[in-house]
Structure formats: C-alpha cells, structure tokens
Amino acid sequence: MTTTRPSPSCAEPGVGPLLRAWRERRRVSQLELALRADSSARHISFIETGRSRPSEDMVLRLAEHLDVPVRERNALLLAAGYAPRFRETPLDDPALDTLREGIERLIQGYEPYPAMVVDALYNVVAANRGVAVLLDGIAEHLLTPPINAMRLTLHPEGLAPRIRNLPQWRAHLLEQMDRQIALHRSAPLRGLYEEVAAYPVPQEAPGAEPAEPVPYFALPMRLEHEGRTLSFISSISTFNTPMDVTVAELAIETLLPADPATVKHLQALVS
Numbered sequence: 001m002t003t004t005r006p007s008p009s010c011a012e013p014g015v016g017p018l019l020r021a022w023r024e025r026r027r028v029s030q031l032e033l034a035l036r037a038d039s040s041a042r043h044i045s046f047i048e049t050g051r052s053r054p055s056e057d058m059v060l061r062l063a064e065h066l067d068v069p070v071r072e073r074n075a076l077l078l079a080a081g082y083a084p085r086f087r088e089t090p091l092d093d094p095a096l097d098t099l100r101e102g103i104e105r106l107i108q109g110y111e112p113y114p115a116m117v118v119d120a121l122y123n124v125v126a127a128n129r130g131v132a133v134l135l136d137g138i139a140e141h142l143l144t145p146p147i148n149a150m151r152l153t154l155h156p157e158g159l160a161p162r163i164r165n166l167p168q169w170r171a172h173l174l175e176q177m178d179r180q181i182a183l184h185r186s187a188p189l190r191g192l193y194e195e196v197a198a199y200p201v202p203q204e205a206p207g208a209e210p211a212e213p214v215p216y217f218a219l220p221m222r223l224e225h226e227g228r229t230l231s232f233i234s235s236i237s238t239f240n241t242p243m244d245v246t247v248a249e250l251a252i253e254t255l256l257p258a259d260p261a262t263v264k265h266l267q268a269l270v271s
Helices: 015-025 030-036 041-049 056-065 070-079 094-109 149-154 166-184 187-197 260-269
Strands: 115-118 124-127 221-225 228-237 251-257
Touching (some): 015 041, 015 056, 030 041, 030 056, 041 056, 056 070, 094 115, 149 166, 149 187, 166 187, 251 260
Antiparallel strands (some): 115 124, 115 251, 221 228, 228 251
C-alpha cells in the first residue's frame, strides 16, 4: 500500500488558487459554494485569496461539493499543509484481492458480450473473452502489455480500419478523453490524447457508412468482424464513493449488442 504522490497541480501556490480554479471550472459562484458547504461567501473568498487557512475538514467539504477527483483531493490537502487522506493502493496488492476477484466475476458474467476494465490512462487491467475474439488481425505491438484501449481502437493498425462509422466514433472517443483531461488535469492523459488524435485516419473502405444519423438510441460502434458488421453501444461504470485513488480511477466498460444479429454472432463465437 502506498501513499498518493503529489500531482503536478500541487506546484501551484497554496490551496486557495487551486480551490478557485476548481470552483471556476465547475461554474459555481462563491455564494453558491458557500451555501452548499454551510459556510459564507466571505469565508470562501478569504480562503481563495489566502487570507484564511481552511481546516482539513473544510478542504474536504469544498472538494466534495466541487466534485474534485480523489487524486486531486490529496493535492488540495497537501497544498493546505495537511497529509493526504486517500491511499493509492497498487491493483496487484493483496488488499485489493476481493476487488479484483469481483471485477473478474463481473466481466466474465457479461460474456459473450465484450467487457473490460481500464485505469485513468485507458490501460486495460482486465478483459473478458468477448473482447479477445474481436482482436484478430490487430498489430502485435498494440497487444503488448500494457494494452491501451484508445491506441487499440484508433491506431491505423488497430480496430480503426474495421470501424464502419470511424469519424463519428473517433470524435466521440476524443471528446470523452477531453472531458477527462478537464476533470483530472493529467499531463500523461493529455499526452495520450495528443498521440491518438494525431493518428492518420484510414481511408474509407468500401461499404463504410456515411456520416448521417443512425437509427439507434445511442451512438453505436459499428465494427466489421468476419465479414459481418457488429453494432455495440458502450456503457461505462465507476465505483461509488471510492476511498482509494486506484479504485476511483478504474472504469468498467461494457459493450451492449445493438441488434439481434450481433447477439447471435457473439453467442456463436464465445461458447
């Protein structure tokens, strides 16, 4: 078990500017934040300008009402002169054995449909057979651990040439990453975004779908596999009220078949 290392945001001068930045990012006024945190706008102003040092409880309360990620809550505590509150336990630590076993049961129970677990940098930490059967023909270097879900999907030697609605799906993934960067202010995540956004987009293959509305309740990923076009709707789940940085940054992505033909094909593949 390890303690969270300070994030790059800790280099900023004092907790006040950090809290102000989070408040402005959330588009919350000082008065609104004060009402949520059972404080006063004057006290919030004094904290942000450095005229008042917030208590440890106040830092955590403000972070909670500003929906600050767990890793960044540690950064706020450090900037205010307090010890980090949230641990960062390696995923292979025995303390997380029960969590890992639960995740494995969850994604295996989802078979034959694809499901995987990724960390804050979209590195795959667990995947079921439903994912594995879709990866035939992928370049070996993309399958060398740590496997990165964004590289795997958007790289020209990955799934990208087989995604029939690549422009729409690529735009969706880049927007998702951009939201995560705004939330976590992560330099490594920004680097990954810049890398995958710069990948050349494969030329449209014969049969690629035009950029027009599709008859689904959510944007599907339409993937060519063994001469068929499979349709998936993505769903992402996270852990509620996590008290550990590692756990807070895990996400479970499941791919729900969007039509009966996809269901039938997957059931035949994973049996």
